[in-house]
Amino acid sequence: MKVRADIVELLRADVPHLRIARQLGVSRETVRATHRALGLPVRVRGGRPAHTSPEDAYRAHAEPGTDGHVRWTGYTDGSLPIVFHSSQHTPAPRIAFRLHHGRAPEGRLTRTCDMPGCVAGGHYADQRIRAANRRADKAFSTIFGSAS
Numbered sequence: 001m002k003v004r005a006d007i008v009e010l011l012r013a014d015v016p017h018l019r020i021a022r023q024l025g026v027s028r029e030t031v032r033a034t035h036r037a038l039g040l041p042v043r044v045r046g047g048r049p050a051h052t053s054p055e056d057a058y059r060a061h062a063e064p065g066t067d068g069h070v071r072w073t074g075y076t077d078g079s080l081p082i083v084f085h086s087s088q089h090t091p092a093p094r095i096a097f098r099l100h101h102g103r104a105p106e107g108r109l110t111r112t113c114d115m116p117g118c119v120a121g122g123h124y125a126d127q128r129i130r131a132a133n134r135r136a137d138k139a140f141s142t143i144f145g146s147a148s
């Protein structure tokens with residue numbers, strides 16, 4: 001059969017069939033047929049998912065570059081990289097952050113590097129890190145004073 005490249009791309013990013021069907025306006029049967037045609041591992045409801053953990057699913061689509069940034073090859077919602085695992089979907093930076101810092105991020109995550117779409121765990125700051133940086137800035141100006 002002839003397969004659509006956009007369906008293939010989303011299947012390879014582990015996007016659930018229903019979401020692909022809705023997003024591309026195709027039937028779930030078309031998505032299933034494409035899945036079969038590609039010979040991708042079958043996902044049985046309640047059975048073993050394609051990846052054993054969200055971290056595995058993240059690693060499968062994260063491509064570390066030589067410059068320290070990590071390119072995302074998986075699914076994005078708008079510009080936000082998304083990790084699909086079991087029936088859950090999580091923004092990739094949250095998983096990357098947890099892998100890098102060994103703890104869950106607090107509050108909103110902001111990217112600290114200048115590469116759009118980068119998913120390097122060390123290139124994100126959460127509320128706790130931002131607060132610590134603000135304290136450091138304050139200490140800096142206390143030590144060196146300000147021009148005014």
Ligand SMILES: [Zn+2]
Pocket residue numbers: 068069070113114115118119120123
């Ligand atoms: Zn980066």
